Amino acid sequence: MSELISELDAGGMHAPVEPVDASHGILLYLEGVSVTFDGFKAIDNLSLYVADGELRCVIGPNGAGKTTMMDIITGKTKPDAGRVFFGQTIDLLQLDEPAIARIGIGRKFQKPTVIEPLTVLENLELAMSGAKRLRGLLTTRLAGAERDRIAAVLERVGLTAQAGRLAGILAHGQKQWLEIGMLLMQEPRLLLVDEPVAGMTPAEMERTAELLKSLAGEHSVVVVEHDMGFVRSIADKVTVLHQGRVLAEGALEDLQADPRVIEVYLGDGHAAG
């Protein structure tokens, strides 16, 4: 039992001791990854590299494998083939979700997932890195430094005024920001953000774009998004997924001229733009 308690904090099954080594400028490697569900190839020999500090947008029609790709990176789904590395040394396929979260990969879900019966403050406290040891959990108070960190994140996501409110009664956009704030509390190197602006007003969208842009550099950010306007407003580099593969990669303007991309989007009934 004591081993278990101490392990509450340990990295995971095969916890890497070394820090993330992004010395080659690349933070995330996906190479030749495939996964099949009941004969359906959700991801088919996908290779993708995310640079350190980069803000990457991933687009693609429904069923292109965007969410599955995120599942693989965060350890929710194990691929049938391929390699997934975080930096030079950390094999993500050897780790489970909590371990991946702890080495610095944060994930925001498509549907905003905050803990509704808790206050905004408590949500952020929950996400705080370094508080996941059992002894740390069995306390009812916040240390001063912790308070400062939370205040900083609150400020950053613009929820300072809402700190004491229940997350469940926040507006939709605020929930999205709170979730991003929770990711920030984890102090991640890589943020995976799934459809951050779905259902947002234009004003909220604008703020979100600013927030995400401000995160790049300090963190690597991968954004999966449908809204082309939003993608245009934030992205330097865009990856188009189709049928589980990378169809094209590059600047958005180039891609919009790419006949393959146009066909995929038009053929699928989506308008690009």
Next chain:
Amino acid sequence: MTDIKLKIFPWLLAGTLTLGVSLAHAADTIKVGVLHSLSGTMAISETTLKDTVLMLIDAQNKKGGLLGKKLEAVVVDPASNWPLFAEKARELLQKDKVAAVFGCWTSVSRKSVLPVFEELNGILFYPVQYEGEESSKNVFYTGAAPNQQAIPAVDYLMKDLEVKRWVLAGTDYVYPRTTNKILEAYLKAKGVKAEDILINYTPFGHSDWQSIVAEIKKFGSAGKKTAVVSTINGDANVPFYKELGNQGVSAKDIPVVAFSVGEEELSGIDTKPLVGHLAAWNYFMSVKDKANDAFIKDWHAFIKNDKRVTNDPMEAHYIGFNMWVKAVEKAKTTDSDKVIAAMIGIEAPNLTGGVAKMLPNHHITKPVYIGEIQADGQFDVVWKTKGLVEGDAWSDFLPGSKDIIADWADPKIKCGNYNTVAKTCSGQNYK
């Protein structure tokens, strides 16, 4: 949020008080407790006994009551839940202050209430055949002890049907275990070899009997007359007999003698495959006797359904109730100690033309009948003991209890668990 406190606190306290405060009431009735499950798995058997007691009380009141007072039934439902039996027994004795309790069916329910009756010095009439190995100052056992059911039945099979091979099949609980142990010892004493005895236990409500019946069939094809002695309980019987019938095991090939299948159980069974199988009881509805005819008539009138059957535990309550009435009349009080003292030696007619007598070990004398199941769900008596058999609390065929006797009359013993060798009395909670 403060209002919760305000709302709940007096509420709880009030609940506590109403629960505990027993209203003082005028002693113009004598209360009789009825402690039979009316819900849960045992309701199937026990509900009838509740009605029987109500009928007996009703009849007694029509005769003018007891000691000039009316009898009043206090019915509670222990819901086939054994700890609840103890709780309800305590409620009857402590809160309702009943003069006597008629109740319990399973051994575990009796074991559960036993300490309560001994502590509060109540009187319990227990109407069901059971495994013996017990005699409490506060309990009167009006059902059969093993020597009043199992042993005569085996004697009958051995002598009249020349059975040589024995299957002892039972549900895995204390009554079948004891009965089978006694029978095993008895059969071995009669020269039956170990390989000619097959013992099998199944769980409560066992429903898939295919393998076991096949085994019995195989066991029975060894060339010696084979019989099954069944202590299978309640619900498991229907699928058991159905499987026997379906696998072509008829009563003519391998008769089954059951100790837990009576008229009431048969009323829920398609009796066709059972015809010819046997049961051993101290009473059958089909026995021709004036008292029995009258009892059946009263029962049908009381329950307003002339299709309802009567059975052995009902007779036991009939006897027990009448004995209690006589003992109270003799003691001229319902005080437990005096009634308990007066009980021993009391005689009351049974429903088959004989007279039951309360023995010093708190068991009674009974005739033993073997009946064959008929297509109409009744039994035809094919054999009966010559006279009445005295109930024996402690079996002579068990090593642990052959030296033990119960005698609540002999002032030198006054104990339900007296070792005649060591001359000591053990296992008594309250002296």
Next chain:
Amino acid sequence: MLTCPLVRAGFLTLVFAMALLAVPTPARAADDAVARALLAQLREADFSDKARLVEQLAALEHPRIATILKALADSRLYYQEAENRAVIGLDDAPTIAIEDAVGGAALGQAGKRDLEKITANNRLRNLIENRLASLGLASADPGQRRAAVQAFLKNPDPAGTERLRARLAVEPDAGIKALLALALALADLASPEAAARAQAATALGGRLQPELRGPLSRAAAEDPDPAVREAARTALTRTEFRLQLLGWAETLFFGLSLGSVLILAAIGLAVTFGVMGVINMAHGELMMLGAYTTWLTQQWLPVNWSLPVAVPLAFLVAALAGIAIERGVIRFLYGRPLETLLATFGVSLILQQAVRSIFSPLNRSVATPDWMSGTIALGPLEVTLNRLIIIGFCIAVFALLWLALQRTRLGLEVRAVTQNRAMAQAMGVRSARVDALTFGLGSGIAGVAGVALSQLTNVGPNLGQSYIVDSFMVVVFGGVGNLWGTLVAGLSLGVANKLLEPWSGAVLAKILVLVFLVLFIQKRPRGLFPQRGRAAEA
């Protein structure tokens, strides 16, 4: 090899009908008096005297003897004290129609408690069956002759041996001839000559009839001649070997049969739980409703016809109850499976108590139709007809359900709603109606399962409870949302249980299966045949 009671009863009726025709009338008055005297004695006699009296009666050349003996064996022979005569009861009720035993004249009605039954016991019945059977040996109907020989095999009677030998000489039917030879060999086992006994023992070797093993093993142990003992032992070994093989086949059948019961109990749940994701704890009580419907049908219809009628009725009753539960409770709780579980558990308690209040807590007696009683031979393996029919029934129910889900409009809509509720609604599927109908379908199947269960176990308020845990286990083991999984899971659990049972006993077998299931679910949380993919992860 049909040995069901129907055949036997028919055979006996035929025997006495023939006896009626065969005997001329003149000697009747004298015989009547003798018969009446014997019957009067029969009333007073104890069982050993009764046996003697039955022999005497059987020896009488009287047309009513077969009828009287049969009535005695069936416990329908009474003595009417008021009139001082033996009578035969014609039906079974508190007041019964009677006829004069010897004269055969109808005597109207009499109260049962005014008649004294002339009791028979099993030995007496055996004797009577033998005496009646030996009359059937000369019958024109091969079935009758076969039954007569089989009766002899069951109760070898030295007095009948010569008649058998005579019959063997003229018997045209090869099958009956073989059976006759067997019967004679059995009789020869008691022959005074050692050689004849040894030959008989060898002839009996390898035969599977249980009646033969007894005498053979007795000969192997007790025969005074060592050669005979040796022959009997060899013969017995052959029998044992074949029995061993048969034992395995039998266990497999038992397993399949238990499995089919599990499938029947679980398959309705596979629809409501698997397809709809609704936890219906009242599932067992819906089976109970089906079983009670069977009982009610039997109150109105003859037993032999009741089951075919009960199946659709039970489906209807349970389906309506199911739809009521869905409309009244479950539809408010979609997406809250744990609450559904609690609410339906409440419904199950209410249904139980309702049945208890309406039908009394006592079990109800559901009769088994003749066509479901007895055994049938599949090669050398004798299997019980009711189990076999239930296996077939289970397959039929499964096939129908599968077809219903694959081929009907409702099935299509059900699958559509299962896969994507919003999309199906957009396509014009009225999902509320589909929910209700699907739940009705699953519940109806539970009701149908109840009909099958009424043939195996108690019909009482507790019927449902005993199957609910098992059925959930089957569905979960098979993989939720997969009918084939339910089929495989039910069968394999049934067989596993039966394989374990002889080794570990019934209780431990059940515990072991449960423990295995708990461990299995830890290993494969989605069962044998999981639904994979993103939909399943949600």
Next chain:
Amino acid sequence: MRVPSWLRSDRAGLALLAVLAALALVVPALNLLVAADHPLHLSAYTVTLLGKYLCYALLAVSVDLVWGYMGILSLGHAAFFALGGYCFGMYLMRQIGARGVYGDPVLPDFMVFLNWTELPWYWLGFDQFWFAALMVLAAPGLLAFVFGWFAFRSRVSGVYLSIITQALTYALMLAFFRNEMGFGGNNGLTDFKDALGFPLHADSTRIVLFLLSALALAGGYLACRWLVSTRLGRVLVAIRDAEPRARFLGYRVERVKTLVFAFSAMLAGLAGALYVPQVGIINPGEFAPLNSIEAVIWVAVGGRGTLVGAVVGAVLVNYAKTWLTGALPEVWLFALGGLFVAVTLLLPRGLVGLLRRRGATA
């Protein structure tokens, strides 16, 4: 004594503790000091009944901890309750010593009766109170730990978990019914005489047991209340409402679940251990699946995720049961069944939820 902040804000909890304290004062006084024929006298029956309610309430609190806060609907919590009960029952059996029916100094009566000649190994040590007391917590805790570890690690959740917890208690029930198991089969353990030398049927012992039950309930409540107000409590809520989120935040969800599940099982075991000497019997019927489900409905009636609600629900439902099985026995199952349906449909937050103005910050 300073009341810690997490308790200060819990008005309902403070009310509960006040009620318990009041009961602890009033009940012994009314039982021991008031004359038996006085209308205010509390009979031993009532004291035991109240003690039983308190044990049930503790069981309900343990169910609420895992269901209300962690979202695990355990339909097998009565198994832990019964295991705790059996552990203490075994101690009480050993205390009988030579006073049994057959007078064997070591073996309990049912073993003598089954012709066992020596005590099975798993009965060793139970003659020591400290060992039994330890096992009361350890046996259910260990079972829950092992079970939870396997189940939670393979992400068995939701209804699947509910169903296998039910299978667990069902299998245990079948096992304990077996006489070969050495726990007395269907009859279970009964005929207890004394504990630590105090005769169980004495009024004073009953009062002490009642006080211990009240103390255990108060302690169990405080422990749970403290636990849910720590950060761990927030993790529990996160696991309940958004398990993937908790996992992607880096929490080892299965470990948290396992530990809390085991803790809850220990509370249930403690409740069972206090229950057994008061009702005087423990038998395999306590493992019946219905019992576990009933415990869940107590929580649902009172209001899940509130802890106080669990206590209120347990006491109210059991009080109704006591009253109804006496007054209208046939109606009891209708009432219980109706309660299940009504509470889930109409009162999803239970009585306490109804009383509260806003949802629990939980």
